[in-house]
Amino acid sequence: MPGATTTRETLWAAAHTERAALADDLAGLDAARWALPSLCGRWSVEEVVAHLTAAASTGPLRWIASVVGARFDFDLHNQRRLAEHRGATPAETLARFRRVTTSTTAPPGPTAAWLGEVVVHAQDVRRPLGLPHTPPVETVTAVARFFAGRDFTVTSRSTIRGLRLEATDGPFATGEGPLVSGTTLALTMAAAGRQAYCDDLTGPGLPVLRGRCSGT
Structure with a gap:
């Protein structure tokens, strides 16, 4: 296994695979299931998906501007970006997430962190929904x-x-x-x-x- 998922390219490829798998798992959910609480604090399933879209749509400069605009209140920063990328309906939220499946845009930080963002938040929604999936x-x-x-x-x-x-x-x-x-x-x-x-x-x-x- 040494080196199997350690280069920037392979880490991004793994993130893309896990985003696509999550989008497929969420297709066909009814509105009630989209509103279920996730494992991530106060966020619902839909809000977590919108957060993942925001993370894949916000590069370093925009991230810094958002954090400064929120006066370094990271909860406020995350909530603003989540609201920006949440759709008018769960179907639109999912469609927006599908559009960033292969994105390599990310806030500042190591690529392994953004793979972790996808892996953890995907399980944050899968576990409450009873959707079985284990990444490689x-x-x-x-x-x-x-x-x-x-x-x-x-x-x-x-x-x-x-x-x-x-x-x-x-x-x-x-x-x-x-x-x-x-x-x-x-x-x-x-x-x-x-x-x-x-x-x-x-x-x-x-x-x-x-x-x-x-x-x-």
Whole structure:
């Protein structure tokens, strides 16, 4: 697996694949399901999709201008960009998302972070909807390794500090301390603060990780 999903080009290709898979999964949802709460804070399924469209439509200069315009209130910045890219109907929101499937536009930051944005937010909506999809292990491993290395869009490094994480379906392993094990996807989602995925994990370090997720 070394190098399998580590170049900028392969990271973007993986992001494009996961965007397309999510768009296909969401086709045909009725209005009630689009309005369901996601795993991402107060946002609904539709709002998360609009947020993904915004992320794929906002380059560095526009991102900086938006953040400055929001007086560095990142919640306000995200809400404004979400509203900009949300359609008048869920069908329009989905159509807008499909149009950015192959975009390489992104705010400032490493490409692995924007692959992580797609992987995490896709599961934020799939889990409540009961839509089964697991990205390729090499795709999620690239995100897991990035999350283990730094706090960026999520406080992942802080969330897993002092714990040993080991994937049961791939090569990902990191840290020292009480063990937490499970699929690469479950470990990645928990590192991103999604407490629901702690139910898919085991090990003596799990109570610590679950407690940290509950506070994010």
